[in-house]
Amino acid sequence: MFGLASRVLTVSELTNRIRSALERSFECVWITGEISNLRIPASGHHYFTLKDASSQIRAVLFRGAAQGIPFALQDGLEVVAYGRVTVYEPRGDYQLVLESLEPKGIGALQLAFEQLKAKLTQEGLFDAARKRPLPCFPQTVGIVTSLSGAAIRDVLTVMHRRWPGIRVVVHPVPVQGDGAAAEIVDAIRTMNALDELDVLIVARGGGSVEDLWCFNKEPVVRAIANSQVPIVSAIGHEIDVTLSDFAADYRAPTPSAAAEVVVPRADEFRRRVSDYRDRMVQAVRLTVQRMREQVWHSQRMLPDPLVWLGHFGQRIDELDLRLRRAIRDEHGMKHRQCREWQTRLYLARPYSQLHRARTVVHDRHHRLREIMVARLAGARSRTDVGLARLQTASPLAMLRRGYSRVETLPDHRLVRKAAEVNVGDLVQAYLGQGHLICAVREAVSDA
């Protein structure tokens, strides 16, 4: 202390000495506290304060160290950190430079898992609605896995036992260590680009949480969620759950189980196809049988056309009856209509016209009478003249003038020639008045 007092120091010298003293005393410390005032500028360094109920200390986690931490720092997080104490000379602040940091009471990976799970769940990446159904009978199956290890052998064995004819495409990838995640992402993309796969298995055998860790990395989880081909995950043992399992369309507990889920048992399907075949044959047989019965039935119906005709006859009778009824109704209606018209006609009959017509008829009647009387008178006088003339030309008139007419007896033939009678014949002679019965004494024909 005397030494220090004996000489005047510059600020830099003193700060430098303090820094050395602190760094020597607190070269490596474990410290626990709660993160607050966290700042992560573009540099990627993390600046924050660690505090407890009564004190606080500045802390920094440089980018290199931060990249080694799987989870994200956040205010309020209780951590256990390891580092050294140093002084930031430009400001004279002492601070912790941390090498590593773990969440308190929970594993770092566990925390990282929870954090990413919460984030992707929020995004909806694990929604049930996003899950696609697996094909019921895939013909080409893809596998993304390591060629070393039991997983691939188990998968292929199970697959071929179920259906030997299945086509399998294997994309080998490292399944742990640096770069594994990137290769898995690339493999999933490549398998999708093949455009030949019906379903894809992403598999890894059992291992520690750290071994399986790449299947909890965000790029891998996203690649699985975004695959066009449905994905079955089979990572580790049944108790191991990764975020890749959440993102997959189906999570199988083990690689063998994945093979069983994906590849159908050929013999089951063979039975199903055979069953369909039997049912088809049976159905067609039944159909034919039914047709045959129909034909039979029709044949039995066919031989008796009289029955058939009888039906028609009945039908015709029925129609006839209906027709008659309809006509009668119609007729009745017509009749009623007619009467109605009659009544209307009567009510509307033209009186004045009738009267005029009657007068005209009367008048014409009289004239007709007059004309007829005149014509009759004319005719009568003409008839009288005709009669007088007729009387002059009549044989009776001739007789009256002294001629007579002789007829034979008893047959009254007119005698025109003497030769027409014989001596002794009786003749009748008609005179102007009365007649004579004469016997012929002599018949003299004039020369």
Next chain:
Amino acid sequence: MAALKFEDALARLETIVMELERGELPLDQSLKIFEEGIKLSKTCLKILDDAERKVELLVQDKDGRKHLQALSIDDDQLHG
């Protein structure tokens, strides 16, 4: 991919079976789909009876291009 996918063939076969069992089709139509059904069942059985193992490996060649190559299940590559 096969010309006719097994799943599609099976689905069609199932439809035909139900159609025939409903028994509402005319006989010639029934026989037509029956023939189709028998053909489909043969196709399906052929796919199922195929016992040839087809395992391929996607490998990357020197210029970074990936191609498929046949792999036997007992291949040494599985023990790498």
